[in-house]
Amino acid sequence: MLRQWLTRKTDSAQAQPTCRACPLLACARGCRAAVLRMECEGGEARQLRHLGLYEGAHVTVLDAQDGLVLDVRGARLAVGAALAASITVLPLGV
Numbered sequence: 001m002l003r004q005w006l007t008r009k010t011d012s013a014q015a016q017p018t019c020r021a022c023p024l025l026a027c028a029r030g031c032r033a034a035v036l037r038m039e040c041e042g043g044e045a046r047q048l049r050h051l052g053l054y055e056g057a058h059v060t061v062l063d064a065q066d067g068l069v070l071d072v073r074g075a076r077l078a079v080g081a082a083l084a085a086s087i088t089v090l091p092l093g094v
Contacts, residue, residue, distance in 0.1 A: 024059075
């Protein structure tokens with residue numbers, strides 16, 4: 001019975017996302033996320049939108065070291081840590 005209870009606890013914990021809305025910088029490698037807000041300067045936000053990173057876009061984190069390498073609509077985009085911290089996303093899972 002204890003084994004069943006522990007199994008249910010771990011299954012329900014895995015089903016829930018780790019956070020609701022968080023900075024893009026908090027996403028780990030392999031994480032898929034939807035962009036909610038971009039709170040960076042106007043010029044930077046405009047450039048990112050031209051590259052396909054806009055509110056509602058889905059991204060996948062390919063690498064996370066000093067900054068992030070993202071897959072945005074089939075293209076790779078490198079984003080620095082400060083810029084990634086100003087972008088709010090909703091994690092969709094791995």
